[in-house]
Amino acid sequence: MLYFIEQLLNGVQLGMLLFLLAAGLTLIFGIMDLVNLAHGSLYMLGAYFAASFAAWTDSFVLGAILAMLATLVAGMVLEVVAIRRLYTRSHLDHVLGTFGLLLFFNELVRLIWGPAGLTLSLPSEMLSAVELLPGLYYPIYRLVIIGVTLVVAAFLYIVVMRTRIGMLIRAGASNREMVGALGVNIKLLYTLIFGLGAALAGLAGLMQAPILTVQIGMGENILISAFVVVTIGGIGSIRGAFVAALIVGMVDTVGRAFVPDLLHAYLSESAASSLGRSLSSMSMYLLMAIVLVVRPGGLFPAASK
């Protein structure tokens, strides 16, 4: 039972990371109508920036803040230099162009930081575990990830639903020509949104960095998971992204933890472990396929469009 709760928490933590990526993707997707395969590159950049800045400032927190600012700037520069020119093109041109960017960033990182991965170590106070329930010890750092993301999610909700900028973002999502015609600087708004998405991706990358190694191509597999989240949640819906991220995170983690054991009751050990591995890796895609077959517009289809 304790093991189950622990896995559930791991699922929540993975879901939180997926939400950070998916929130940016779904904003960019829903508002600019841009398929951005380079979003995972920003996640990777965030992790690399954090590793470098943390080594430079000798502080994890300071390094993390600087890295987030750096990905924000990187995202805005990227939008102005390249992405902006893709808005009027078709989705397939987006795939081609951002695939090119993905290749470019992987190579750029290899040029700057070298082919070997980096590690980002945590400060000692985040290394320990707390006793959540009698007998259940859980790493503080994973709780920090969950906490930070909840704060960010609340911040996003307030910005999008309660501020003037958020009103413009929502208006831009439902009718961008009209918003432009009313005198809003759409170009600047898009640059800001893209930068925001980049910063969120960077935050996800730098928070994941101490758990996994910082390496080239680290953004590629999680990018696909984030696309799964965006699709299940319904493109353009931040609320959908949040719910879907939690579901996907839990299905994935709990699947990995328990499916092999469940199969073991019926199959030999080696068969159960290999089949279990495949099944649990497949689970989120299976979930997405089922959701789309039943509800072709995702769980929370955006009202407009």
Add this chain to the structure above:
Amino acid sequence: MNTQFDRRRAALFNLRFTVNVALVVILALVPVYAALTGSSFAMTLFTRVIILSLAALSLNLIMGFGGMVSFGHAVYLGIGGYAVGILAKEGITSGFVQWPLAIGASAFYALVVGALCLRTRGVYFIMITLAFAQMAYYVASGLDRYGGDDGQTVYHRSNFGAAFDLNNKTLFYYVCFAVLLAALYLVWRLVNSRFGMVIRGTRSNERRMRAIGFPTFRYKLVCFVIAGAICGLAGALLANHTNFISPAMMHWTRSGDLIVMAVLGGMQALFGPLIGAMTFLLLEEGLSRVTEYPDLFLGPLLLAVAIYLNGGIDGLLGGARRD
């Protein structure tokens, strides 16, 4: 005025025609060049170009002409490849069994998955095709008997009898080349048939096609299955070419590669995928010879094509786009 315009259009069309013929001639002459210079490398590279052209061509049948953007097309390379690899491992090396199975299994997968995926449209279609391809990828990773994650070597190429030995590189090259030409002919006939008109009409306005009375779902599904079958054959060829199968054959970045090839070459053109595959693979190869960081140049180049070219490289060959 008008005749002048027509003449210009005719000249432009000739440029495209010339380029396409030149491509076919170049591909036909690669073994001659290889024999003269003794460069087996050129043979290996161009065999790969041809096989991936075939895959990109099949993708373009649904994507360029049918408007169905599949982000999981590399799955058929995997299915075709595993059909050959699994049979070979179990001792069945006859190509007369392997190749039909590769085609049949791919067609069957396309039929089932297509029937589910075609319920969605737009970006959701992109994502659901990706989802099914990822599932196939993880199924292949779980096949421990056939190498699991690492894949396995295919020790014997498909056997078509002693007189027709695919281990002969030149013969294998021409087999691939012949398959590509046959597929080009098939796609050309399809696209310009009544069936192709319906498919292209569905891309521009599905609701209208339905209103005229066409069961568009069935037409799209048949198109999806044909494309899958062709790409399955490409997978069988690829397994024979590399003597190796692994889940990486159907990784999502491979599906991305195929889309990039088709879009780069030009989706509205029959020869677009061929141009795209050739450009992509030769650029990758050429750049990696002159620089340690090839993607630093390839990436921005793809971006520039996406931003500035209408209809990919084929668009450079002149206006006359068909639709």
